[in-house]
Amino acid sequence: MDFLSQCTSGGCGAKIGPNELAGFLKNLPKSSDEKLLVAFDTSDDAAIYQVSEELALISTVDFFSPMVEDPRTFGRIAAANAMSDVYAMGGQVLFALNLVCFPEKMDKQKLSEMLIGGAEKLEEANASLAGGHSIYDHEPKYGLAVTGQVDPQKIIHNNTPKIGDVLIITKALGVGMIQSAVRGGLACKESEAAAIASMERLNKYAAEKMRDFPVHACTDVTGFGLLVHALEMAGDNVTLIIDTEQLPLLPQAYYYAEEFLATAAGQRNRQYIGSKVDLNTVSPAFQEILFDPQTSGGLLISVAAEKALECLKAIQKNDPVAAIIGEVYKKESNRPIILV
Amino acid sequence: MKKINALGKPCPIPVIEAKKAIRELNNAGGTIEITVDNEVSVKNIEKMAVGLGLKTISQKYKNDELTVEITVPKHLDQLNSASSDNELVIAFGRKTMGDGDADLGAMLLKSYIYSLTELDTPPEHLLFFNSGAFLTNQGSNTLKDLQVLLEKGTQISTCGACLDFYEIKETIAIGEITTMYGITEVMAQAKKVINF
Numbered sequence: 001m002d003f004l005s006q007c008t009s010g011g012c013g014a015k016i017g018p019n020e021l022a023g024f025l026k027n028l029p030k031s032s033d034e035k036l037l038v039a040f041d042t043s044d045d046a047a048i049y050q051v052s053e054e055l056a057l058i059s060t061v062d063f064f065s066p067m068v069e070d071p072r073t074f075g076r077i078a079a080a081n082a083m084s085d086v087y088a089m090g091g092q093v094l095f096a097l098n099l100v101c102f103p104e105k106m107d108k109q110k111l112s113e114m115l116i117g118g119a120e121k122l123e124e125a126n127a128s129l130a131g132g133h134s135i136y137d138h139e140p141k142y143g144l145a146v147t148g149q150v151d152p153q154k155i156i157h158n159n160t161p162k163i164g165d166v167l168i169i170t171k172a173l174g175v176g177m178i179q180s181a182v183r184g185g186l187a188c189k190e191s192e193a194a195a196i197a198s199m200e201r202l203n204k205y206a207a208e209k210m211r212d213f214p215v216h217a218c219t220d221v222t223g224f225g226l227l228v229h230a231l232e233m234a235g236d237n238v239t240l241i242i243d244t245e246q247l248p249l250l251p252q253a254y255y256y257a258e259e260f261l262a263t264a265a266g267q268r269n270r271q272y273i274g275s276k277v278d279l280n281t282v283s284p285a286f287q288e289i290l291f292d293p294q295t296s297g298g299l300l301i302s303v304a305a306e307k308a309l310e311c312l313k314a315i316q317k318n319d320p321v322a323a324i325i326g327e328v329y330k331k332e333s334n335r336p337i338i339l340v
Numbered sequence: 341m342k343k344i345n346a347l348g349k350p351c352p353i354p355v356i357e358a359k360k361a362i363r364e365l366n367n368a369g370g371t372i373e374i375t376v377d378n379e380v381s382v383k384n385i386e387k388m389a390v391g392l393g394l395k396t397i398s399q400k401y402k403n404d405e406l407t408v409e410i411t412v413p414k415h416l417d418q419l420n421s422a423s424s425d426n427e428l429v430i431a432f433g434r435k436t437m438g439d440g441d442a443d444l445g446a447m448l449l450k451s452y453i454y455s456l457t458e459l460d461t462p463p464e465h466l467l468f469f470n471s472g473a474f475l476t477n478q479g480s481n482t483l484k485d486l487q488v489l490l491e492k493g494t495q496i497s498t499c500g501a502c503l504d505f506y507e508i509k510e511t512i513a514i515g516e517i518t519t520m521y522g523i524t525e526v527m528a529q530a531k532k533v534i535n536f
Contacts, residue, residue, distance in 0.1 A: 166353060186504055243356045258519035259501045281363065284521055309350035327353055340359035 003110055003140065004069045004183075011067030011077070011179065011199075011295030015223035017268035037152065038089075044158050046085040048150065056152040060085040063099045063143020067179050067295055068196060071110040071140075075117020077199040078142045081296035083125055084220040086148035087207035088299055090156035093125045093148045098132025101141035114142050125204055154211075158219035159235040161302035165216055165328040167240065168312055170206040171198050171298025172321045173226060173289050174253020176263045181256045191252035198250060199296040205318040206299050213311040214304040221297035225269045227277060227290040227337065229300060234336035241338050242326035244286040257285035257292070265293040277337045290339075302328055344374040346381070347405070354381045355388050362392065362412055369414035377404040385410070392416070428463040429530035430456070431523075432472035437536060449475075449536070453482045453489075462492040465526050467518070469499035471506075472536070478511040486514050499523060 031039050037056060038048040046060030062082040066074045083093050098118060102111050122129050127146075161167075178195040181187035203220060210218065221229045226247070234240045269291040279287050298319070303311045308324060315322045332338065342361050346354035354376045361372045376382060382398050385408045389396045394416075397409045436445025437452055453475075456463060466489065468476050475482050476498045490496055496515025503509040503517065518526075527533050 166350065186501055241356055241360050243352065243359060246352050246356070255500075255519065258521040260520050284524075305349060305353070308353075312350070324350060324352060327356055338360065338363070340356060340363055 003071055003074070003106070004066050011064050011176070011223075011293070014064050015265060015293070017265070017272060018224050018228055019272040037155065038157070044089075046089055048089065048152075048155060050152050054151060056150050056155065058086045058089055058091045058148040058150055059145070060148075061099070061143065061145040063141055064295070065139055065141050071113035072117035073196055073200065075114040075119075075142060076121050077117075077196070077296050078114075079118040079121035079144055080200055080202050081222065082144035082146050083121070083127070083148075084203045084222070084296060086146055087203040088156070088158065088218050088220040089148075089150060090154050090207070090211065090215075090218070091148040091150035093122075093127040093146055093204075095128040095130040096122055096144040096146040097130055098134070099141075099143045099145060100132065100134035101137035101139070102134060103138055103140060104136045106140065110140070114140070118142065118144065121200070121202065125202060156215055156218045158217060159233055161217040161233055161238055161240070161328045162304070163238055163328055163330050164305050165302040166305050166308035166324055167242065167326040167328065168301040168303060168308065168315065168322060169221065169226070169248065169298055169325050170203065170301070170315055170319050170322040171201065171221070171294070172248040172250045172253070173221075173294060173297070174250040174257070174292060175199060175294045175297065176225075176266060176292040177253050177256040177261055177288065178250055179295070180261045180263050181252070181259075184261060186256070186259075186261070188252060191250060191256075194250050198298075201296075201319070203299050206301075206315045206322065209314040209318070210299070210301055210303070210311060212314065213307045215301055215311075216304065217302040219300050221294045221300050223265060223293040223295070224272075225266060225291040225293055226300070228269050228272055231273065231276065231336055233300060233302065236336075237331055239329045239332040239335055239338055240326055241329055241340055243340050244282055244290065246323055246325045247286075247289065248321045248323045249289065253289065253292075254285055257288040260284075260288070262288045262291070263293060266291040269293065277339065278335075279339065282339050298322070341371045341373055341409075344372065346374055347377045349376070351381055351384060355384050358385050358408070358410060359388065362389075362394070362410065362416070365412040366416050367414065369412050369416070372410045372412065373407055374410070375405060375407045377406070379406070382406050382408055427461065427530075428532050428534070429465045429467065429526055430463050430534045430536070431467040431469070431527065432475055432536045433470045434536060435471045435474045446481075450482050450485075454485045457485050457488040457492070462489055462494045464530070465495040465497065466515075467497055467499075467523055467526060468515075469502050469523065473498050473502040473506060473508065476512055476514050477508050478513045480513065483513055490514065497522065497526070
């Protein structure tokens with residue numbers, strides 16, 4: 001029995017599309033608890049609950065089906081991805097609970113490997129594994145419910161960039177494209193290895209660096225691709241100018257995009273964007289990259305311009321691919337994003 | 341003239357701001373003056389502008405105040421996309437011609453490609469994909485005729501993903517390697533496409 005999920009798309013590409021999701025969420029009751037500082041109504045990455053004046057808890061959950069053949073690698077990626085929301089909001093991870101679905105007939109050694117991979121990443125994050133829950137399913141799935149902490153005064157939201165800010169992205173794009181090339185038997189070893197290394201990478205290091213700078217907004221780039229996450233960041237008040245030529249790309253990602261090795265999730269993201277963004281000046285290949293779902297992608301950071309270079313250099317010490325990709329402008333004629 | 345102050349802004353922000361201004365002037369045309377505080381930014385803006393086919397003038401006022409003036413002509417869009425229509429594009433998605441006996445099909449296709457060399461106006465572009473990729477590879481019996489077409493000005497392109505798939509990328513013998521995007525563009529711009 002194959003570990004890599006063949007029937008559904010693995011990784012963040014398996015996410016339910018943003019427009020479908022928005023429709024369902026509308027019908028849910030909104031919380032009136034004042035201590036719930038961040039809930040689902042702002043498309044924010046995780047929930048934040050204030051416990052005292054100095055302490056708020058961040059709670060988030062993420063899980064998906066395998067996007068790589070090696071169970072241990074998959075475990076590491078799933079854990080790095082699950083913790084990412086905490087880092088995007090400026091917090092630290094405290095502990096996590098495993099969530100496991102596993103086929104009854106599959107070799108349990110793979111289950112063990114998967115969990116060891118997850119535990120490795122928790123250890124790297126200085127966080128504890130506190131338990132979990134597992135059920136049988138026809139397809140393996142793994143993720144974690146993660147709890148973190150943050151000073152309520154220092155919460156970083158995903159949709160509060162300030163005019164004049166500079167946009168930094170901390171990981172190279174193209175993970176979905178490369179995984180799709182791997183499945184098609186077309187990916188070279190180098191690009192496959194680079195994609196895996198990127199997905200396994202904790203956003204912890206970039207998040208620790210960004211704490212020292214005037215960061216006004218941050219989100220982790222995952223299944224909705226750079227463009228939809230950027231759209232969420234722009235909100236109703238500003239326009240983000242993004243230069244596609246500045247985007248850091250994984251090796252061969254552009255080539256695979258030229259070959260249209262795009263995922264279904266990428267197309268769902270494109271449909272969600274619709275006419276909100278003018279793509280006319282962007283080559284088809286760059287368009288695919290803008291919509292490409294990023295399993296365990298990097299942080300998109302909006303930081304005050306005068307400290308942007310310093311912030312970038314600090315992040316680049318551990319994450320050398322980080323790059324400045326754009327700027328925040330005052331809202332221009334109802335356009336949340338302009339691509340140049 | 342549109343003036344942009346990019347003093348104190350890290351690279352590549354000045355380039356991004358210049359591009360944004362060019363985009364805004366796209367139809368009307370005009371000039372943009374962008375002020376930066378370092379040589380590198382000037383060079384990067386110049387590179388970008390020259391890439392778009394635009395003229396620039398750079399000036400240095402002080403050590404930390406330099407300007408680049410970019411002239412944007414009217415209807416820049418049309419300038420860039422003024423590509424000519426291709427007359428005839430032939431797409432080879434297989435290594436034989438027609439259904440039936442494979443040896444006969446291969447012979448027919450060889451004969452067809454030879455006939456192309458006899459045309460008064462050679463085809464603009466030949467595209468090779470899927471098993472058609474073998475036709476541009478070492479050992480193909482059409483190489484001599486393809487060489488004649490190449491010399492007459494026909495472009496010859498083979499799908500890179502297909503070469504990868506059949507593991508024959510190292511032995512491609514003629515023409516260039518293209519992508520699906522390249523194939524799509526050539527087909528879309530062609531006046532006439534013949535498919536095999």
